[in-house]
Amino acid sequence: MNAEYDAIERLPTGIPGFDHIANGGLPRGRTTLLSGTAGSAKTVFAAQFLAAGALRGEGVVFVTFEESPDDLRRNMRGFGWDIPKWEAEGLWAFVDASPQPDQELLVMGSYDLGALLARIEHAVRRVNATRISMDSLGAIFARLGDTRLVRDELFRIVSTLKRLGVTGVITAERAHENGEIGRFGVEEFVTDDVVILRNVMEEEKRRRTVEILKFRGTAHQKGSFPFTVIPGRGIVMIPLSAMELKQRSSNLRITSGNAELDRMCGGGFFRDSIILVSGATGTGKTLMSTTFMAAGAQRGERALLFAFEESRDQLFRNAEGWGIDFEQMEKDGLLRVVANYPEVTSLEDQLIAMQAEIERFKPQRIAVDSLSALERVSTLRGFREFVIGLTSFIKHQEIVGLYTATTSTLLGGSSITEAHISTITDSIILLRYVELFGEMRRGLTVLKMRGSIHDKEIREFAIDSKGMHIGRPFRNISGILSGQFTHVSPSELERLGAMFRDDETTPPAE
Amino acid sequence: MPRGWGTVSVSVTRIVLQLYIAGRTPRSERAIAVLRRLCEHELAAYECDFSIIDVLADPVQAEIHKILATPTLIKEQPLPQRRVIGDLAADPSEVLNALNLPPA
Numbered sequence: 001m002n003a004e005y006d007a008i009e010r011l012p013t014g015i016p017g018f019d020h021i022a023n024g025g026l027p028r029g030r031t032t033l034l035s036g037t038a039g040s041a042k043t044v045f046a047a048q049f050l051a052a053g054a055l056r057g058e059g060v061v062f063v064t065f066e067e068s069p070d071d072l073r074r075n076m077r078g079f080g081w082d083i084p085k086w087e088a089e090g091l092w093a094f095v096d097a098s099p100q101p102d103q104e105l106l107v108m109g110s111y112d113l114g115a116l117l118a119r120i121e122h123a124v125r126r127v128n129a130t131r132i133s134m135d136s137l138g139a140i141f142a143r144l145g146d147t148r149l150v151r152d153e154l155f156r157i158v159s160t161l162k163r164l165g166v167t168g169v170i171t172a173e174r175a176h177e178n179g180e181i182g183r184f185g186v187e188e189f190v191t192d193d194v195v196i197l198r199n200v201m202e203e204e205k206r207r208r209t210v211e212i213l214k215f216r217g218t219a220h221q222k223g224s225f226p227f228t229v230i231p232g233r234g235i236v237m238i239p240l241s242a243m244e245l246k247q248r249s250s251n252l253r254i255t256s257g258n259a260e261l262d263r264m265c266g267g268g269f270f271r272d273s274i275i276l277v278s279g280a281t282g283t284g285k286t287l288m289s290t291t292f293m294a295a296g297a298q299r300g301e302r303a304l305l306f307a308f309e310e311s312r313d314q315l316f317r318n319a320e321g322w323g324i325d326f327e328q329m330e331k332d333g334l335l336r337v338v339a340n341y342p343e344v345t346s347l348e349d350q351l352i353a354m355q356a357e358i359e360r361f362k363p364q365r366i367a368v369d370s371l372s373a374l375e376r377v378s379t380l381r382g383f384r385e386f387v388i389g390l391t392s393f394i395k396h397q398e399i400v401g402l403y404t405a406t407t408s409t410l411l412g413g414s415s416i417t418e419a420h421i422s423t424i425t426d427s428i429i430l431l432r433y434v435e436l437f438g439e440m441r442r443g444l445t446v447l448k449m450r451g452s453i454h455d456k457e458i459r460e461f462a463i464d465s466k467g468m469h470i471g472r473p474f475r476n477i478s479g480i481l482s483g484q485f486t487h488v489s490p491s492e493l494e495r496l497g498a499m500f501r502d503d504e505t506t507p508p509a510e
Numbered sequence: 511m512p513r514g515w516g517t518v519s520v521s522v523t524r525i526v527l528q529l530y531i532a533g534r535t536p537r538s539e540r541a542i543a544v545l546r547r548l549c550e551h552e553l554a555a556y557e558c559d560f561s562i563i564d565v566l567a568d569p570v571q572a573e574i575h576k577i578l579a580t581p582t583l584i585k586e587q588p589l590p591q592r593r594v595i596g597d598l599a600a601d602p603s604e605v606l607n608a609l610n611l612p613p614a
Binding site: 105108113140 | 530531532533535537540541565566569570572573576577578579580581582591592593594595596597598599600604605608
């Protein structure tokens, strides 16, 4: 056997995203140790690995030490895996090593797990298995008590699987999220490939991650990657690094829905770009996303709006107030408004749901109003991952996306959201209140426009029943962005200039 | 023993034992020897139905009876069923005690 080549060959798990971080899948013909604390979705991973095989017509074997096959058949149905059907088709075999309630275990003298091995081997041959999962080691160790013996026997089982050319996943409990890989010294017999599932509390929020600790002799992505467990799908990974890679960018410009803003941006937004609109409450962010959506629909493009701050009714009423008929656009199939409260689900699930929505509706433009609402329900890291995940997903679809972010202070200031994601976005538009002679006015500036020249002035704008009207630049005023305005009259400018000239020769009078 | 229980005691005169082994290893030979001796001596008064199942030749039986370890001895009759794992390296009286034999 050309062991060296076999060592690098991979078996795609079929778990969305995992194969990417694993550079193609689990090492083929080897057994990978899957370690995690209680509730870290080990069993789901083990079952999903098999389900993906069965779906491709491969034979698979599930050795269960813990849950009964009946429980597994029932529990896994929720993920859309019809195990009884696969069993009937001769694709799926259980080796039931779960504890039998009516059997007490008496040990007298020495023994081995020859029967278990024989059953596994028989099952593998019966369904011509390519994949096997064993769940979980802790249960069998606890039941038999003789740790040394069980360890030796499991080593024998793993060697047999290798001989049979089966790719395996074997789950093991960890006592803590950090520390030794598994209890009972399991890593002593499955040392080549270790994957760790975590389910940690972070800022009062649960966060699931997967980390490939090692794949001997092969490359894989380092670090931990968030995932979520969804009904009907199972484990879905959010592979960030894949998304940060190669994003197509085009020179195609599309309109923001506001001619003057297009001009300020050097001819409109780029397709495949992400625009962040930041401003305090009431500065016109929702108006900007509404106009942006409408401009698409008016051109026969599909536009998708994710709203996390206002209800559908409110949004439709707002739009109507600016002379935009959202209702008609939705009827024409050009607009879809998805409004929900960010609190109802985790950010990971939110992202998966949004991706599904995008794939279904296939929009050319997307608006998210607002990201700040989502930030409230997540940890910092979770939020950043969410934005990266969404951004790269959008970019891969050749869609232009507009996110809004709310600044915490009315005057000036920057939003927390903005600070975290500004490097990810291609363009940033700031909307600010400007206090001028005791009156609140609004100012707009294009802070950043990747790959294009843009207007750098701060322009005043007004909002009326027809929408946003961008006017002339603010003159004789500085400190708008910081919120520390100083009004400077032309004569004063000259006087200041003169004072500084004086400074050099005469010290101030005081 | 009270009168009229005779038929009941007749039914428990039969002992059914199944020994699961994985090949003819020294360990399984030891277990077989122990059981033979028990049937011939301590349990000589009973009808001893003793069968050996090699899981390497018959893994389906091992699957049906959910056998993990070898050797595994199952006392099928008289009820309740009893399972003992190991090569029975112990005093014959201890083995009998573990199997809840002979039937009272």
